[in-house]
Amino acid sequence: MGNRWGLAAAQLATVGFMMLAGVFAPPARGDMLAIPLTTASAHGLAAGLIAVGAIPVGKGQFDGALVVRGDRERLAWPMIARGVLLLAAPDFLCVGQGGRA
Amino acid sequence: MNVERPMETIRLAGARMLMWLFWLNVPALMLIGWLLKSPDAEVGALAAALLALLPTMMVRRRDISAPARMTLAVTSVAIPALYVFLLRGHAWQMDMHMGFFAALAAQTVLLDRRALLVAAGVTALHHLILNYSYPAWVFASEGDLPRVLVHALVVVIQTLMLWWIVSLLTQTIRLQTEERQRSEGLRKEADAAKERAEVALAELERAQTIATRQRGIEEAARRAEEATERRRLVADALEARLGAVVGDLGQLAGQLSASKQWLFDLLDHTTQRSAELRKAHARADGDVRAVAQDTEKLATSISGVGGSASHTRDHALRGAMATRALTPEVDILSATVDSASSIVALISQIAAQSRTLSLNAGIEAARSGSEVRGFAVVASEMKSLAAQTAEATRQIDIYLQDIRRAADSVSGAIDVATQSADTIDRSTAGIVDDVAEQIRATGEIAAATEEMARHIAEAASQAEALSLALAEAQSAMGETDAAATALSSRSQELQETVRNVLEELRAA
DSSP states (O other): OHHHHHHHHHHHHHHHHHHHHHHHSOOSEEEEEEEESSHHHHTTHHHHHHHTTOEEEEEBSSTTOEEEEEEHHHHHHHHHHHTEEEEEOOGGGBSHHHHOO | OOTHHHHHHHHHHHHHHHHHHHHHHHHHHHHHHHHTTOTTHHHHHHHHHHHHHHHHHHHHTTOOSHHHHHHHHHHHHHHHHHHHHHTTTSTTTTGGGHHHHHHHHHGGGGTOHHHHHHHHHHHHHHHHHHHHHOHHHHOSSSOOHHHHHHHHHHHHHHHHHHHHHHHHHHHHHHHHHHHHHHHHHHHHHHHHHHHHHHHHHHHHHHHHHHHHHHHHHHHHHHHHHHHHHHHHHHHHHHHHHHHHHHHHHHHHHHHHHHHHHHHHHHHHHHHHHHHHHHHHHHHHHHHHHHHHHHHHHHHHHHHHHHHHHHHHHHHHHHHHHHHHHHHHHHHHHHHHHHHHHHHHHHHHHHHHHHHHHHHHHHHHHHHHOGGGHHHHHHHHHHHHHHHHHHHHHHHHHHHHHHHHHHHHHHHHHHHHHHHHHHHHHHHHHHHHHHHHHHHHHHHHHHHHHHHHHHHHHHHHHHHHHHHHHHHHHHHHHHHHHHHHHHHHHHHHHHHHHHHHHHHHHHHO
């Protein structure tokens, strides 16, 4: 029975994970939060984002994080290659109303 | 039967239905995403497939335990969230929330109030969380707590109603299960009673079979006893009959043997008598021939008597005819005598009147006197004549009476003669007939004599044959003597054999 409750918890966790994924996964097109995972990746982040077609619209709650508007397909792999985590841009991860341009 | 088993059956069926619905959402999400040209169509379908994996594994293992039901409940309310996710920003996003109500209602098939609460809790919780974290996912517009609360109230009401329904269903199913168990128990008792009855019936049938077999055995024994009794009776009857027959045979054999010598003596005596018979036949033949000759002579004599009788008859007939011819003459004579008698009577009457007249004339003459004396004389004479006439008529009458008597005598004699002639005729006719009969009898005697002679000759030949037969009989008697001896010995053997057979028949 314990194993079964574990499976139920795993399913609940999956649902939670999907909800989180839904919340934090970058949209196909729209505002996205680019969080540099290293200092090197934070250097010249804005330029790199602009270089792949993104438009910075604000800052994030994290240091060096930027809120950009762009196309996920164009941003995803270059940002991953730079060590930048690309997420959705919910309000609580942005800097106030003015966080997003 | 476990009370939860029907519940588990229903839950398992519901779980399978939910599982197929989970997998049905995979192509549905793909189709909707393709129609909306959503870049997240594959993601939604993949997420639906990922969510369906674990419940499918549980259902395939027929696991409908409480954790499995929780998993199904969580998955049920997660699937509509995928539609809301896929249609975020779309005008129908709000309509996709109806899926949560359907998902909640679908939990009734699991008959689990906790799963219902989990589904409702997960629905309310993630809406509440998303209302703050990602309000656009909850409503197309910005987050609105009162609306969330209203929706939560609706969810709570639905949950309460579903709770009540599930409780009723669970209670009903349990009651039904208990009733079914009770019925099952009664059925089992009935089956057990039926089995006991069948066992009893089988025992009864076995007992009946045994009884029938026993009756058959008794019947066979009775029949065997009857057969033995019948054999004994038959043996007794056979003994009585065959014993009597065998005894008679033995006695007859003895008598036969005893009669043997007597028969031999009888045969010798018979042979002697046969020889004497042949001699007697020879003498009888000679006597018969003599009788035949005498019979011929007798026949000739009888024929002569017959001729004399016929001649006498002819004469008698002629006499009778002559006598009958006198009868009219005699009758005429009688008539004449009668006529004469009447005339005589008339004369007598006239004489009487003459005397009366003469008497009257005398009386008158006496009274008249002498002048008429002559008249008195005449009267006297007339009286005398009348007296003479009367005397003469009396004499005539006497003569007539004599004549009448003579005629009567003649007539009687004629009748007697006629009768005599008739008698002679009949006698003669009888003699003729008798003679004819004697002639015929004599012929028959002659024929019988000849026949007797022939028979005597045949008897002689038969006597010869009898002599031969007697000789053969003597030889046959010798054989009969041997046969009688053998019969006596075989009779004893038969008696012994019959005794043995009867003893075996009684012993069988």
